[in-house]
Amino acid sequence: AALSAAALRVAFPGSRGHAGARAVDGVNLDVGRGEIVALVGESGCGKTTLARALLGLQRPTSGTVRFHGRPLAATTRHLRAYRRRVQFVLQDPHGSLNPRHTVYDAVAEGLRIHYGTTADETEQVAAALSRAGLRPPERFFLAYPHELSGGQRQRVVIAGALVLHPELIVADEPVASLDASVRGEILQLLLRLRDELELAALVVTHDLGLAWNIADRVAVMYLGRVVEVGPVEEVLTAARHPYTRALLSVLPESGAAEPTVLAGEPPDPARVPGGCRFHPRCPALASGMADRAGVAQRCRTEEPAIAPGGSTPHIACHLFPAE
Ligand code: SF4
Numbered sequence: 001a002a003l004s005a006a007a008l009r010v011a012f013p014g015s016r017g018h019a020g021a022r023a024v025d026g027v028n029l030d031v032g033r034g035e036i037v038a039l040v041g042e043s044g045c046g047k048t049t050l051a052r053a054l055l056g057l058q059r060p061t062s063g064t065v066r067f068h069g070r071p072l073a074a075t076t077r078h079l080r081a082y083r084r085r086v087q088f089v090l091q092d093p094h095g096s097l098n099p100r101h102t103v104y105d106a107v108a109e110g111l112r113i114h115y116g117t118t119a120d121e122t123e124q125v126a127a128a129l130s131r132a133g134l135r136p137p138e139r140f141f142l143a144y145p146h147e148l149s150g151g152q153r154q155r156v157v158i159a160g161a162l163v164l165h166p167e168l169i170v171a172d173e174p175v176a177s178l179d180a181s182v183r184g185e186i187l188q189l190l191l192r193l194r195d196e197l198e199l200a201a202l203v204v205t206h207d208l209g210l211a212w213n214i215a216d217r218v219a220v221m222y223l224g225r226v227v228e229v230g231p232v233e234e235v236l237t238a239a240r241h242p243y244t245r246a247l248l249s250v251l252p253e254s255g256a257a258e259p260t261v262l263a264g265e266p267p268d269p270a271r272v273p274g275g276c277r278f279h280p281r282c283p284a285l286a287s288g289m290a291d292r293a294g295v296a297q298r299c300r301t302e303e304p305a306i307a308p309g310g311s312t313p314h315i316a317c318h319l320f321p322a323e
């Protein structure tokens with residue numbers, strides 16, 4: 001794998017009278033070369049904290065992040081080199097572009113940080129804009145963010161990552177703020193970059209439908225853990241984990257007769273339930289299915305194991321003990 005996390009945990013200490021939060025609570029996850037992995041979950045499930053830990057922006061409490069097998073060292077020099085090869089594409093292109101910087105400067109910024117002003121800067125910026133689908137690139141050099149559409153701004157943000165020739169990008173909700181038609185174009189762009197440049201991506205999203213359209217593999221996260229991971233067709237056409245099934249049931253693509261409404265409190269990383277962390281809301285437990293399978297007691301008392309390899313298909317649920 002290009003990037004892998006093993007037994008990764010990120011905990012935040014509580015403040016007066018409040019419990020600390022186990023934002024990432026034992027995650028194994030791999031992203032292979034040229035592979036698009038969607039990391040899917042509701043807000044508060046820890047996916048953004050996990051992404052930040054993978055990028056070296058958030059120090060894990062325990063566990064390791066490796067890039068081509070080498071642990072991420074905490075030294076500034078190593079992290080700088082790492083950040084050239086693994087780029088963060090932020091959500092909300094309004095927020096991540098400085099309104100007073102031209103497109104040229106926005107894209108050149110990463111180059112200047114890592115290499116200073118180089119002789120071929122103009123060509124590099126033009127090539128990155130062009131790869132991001134802004135053509136002819138020179139037409140955009142002097143534009144300011146407010147003169148561009150939402151889709152064009154997102155392409156500028158992507159060009160700002162591409163200019164450093166990364167191997168992998170981590171994109172946090174890359175299309176959440178865009179119109180439906182533009183979303184499709186940006187997703188097509190990510191697929192094209194994967195095919196043409198072998199650019200891998202970890203796409204962080206709350207939207208399982210997006211995962212369906214873009215990912216090679218999908219990892220579903222609930223309250224700090226990956227509860228189901230596998231090839232996208234397998235997970236989305238034959239989901240097994242009760243949480244994945246509930247998420248899927250609201251998508252029109254799933255063909256489910258009725259959406260599954262999850263009972264109970266929304267997940268709170270400061271109060272992770274004992275046993276299976278999903279058990280207070282689990283439809284399989286509530287319906288008696290887990291009881292009939294003889295696992296209901298374990299659901300309430302025992303955390304389902306997580307397979308150590310972060311790329312093999314697995315499900316963290318007592319109903320699927322072999323996986
Ligand atoms: Fe539901 Fe039990 Fe599976 Fe947890 S382990 S998801 S409670 S069936």
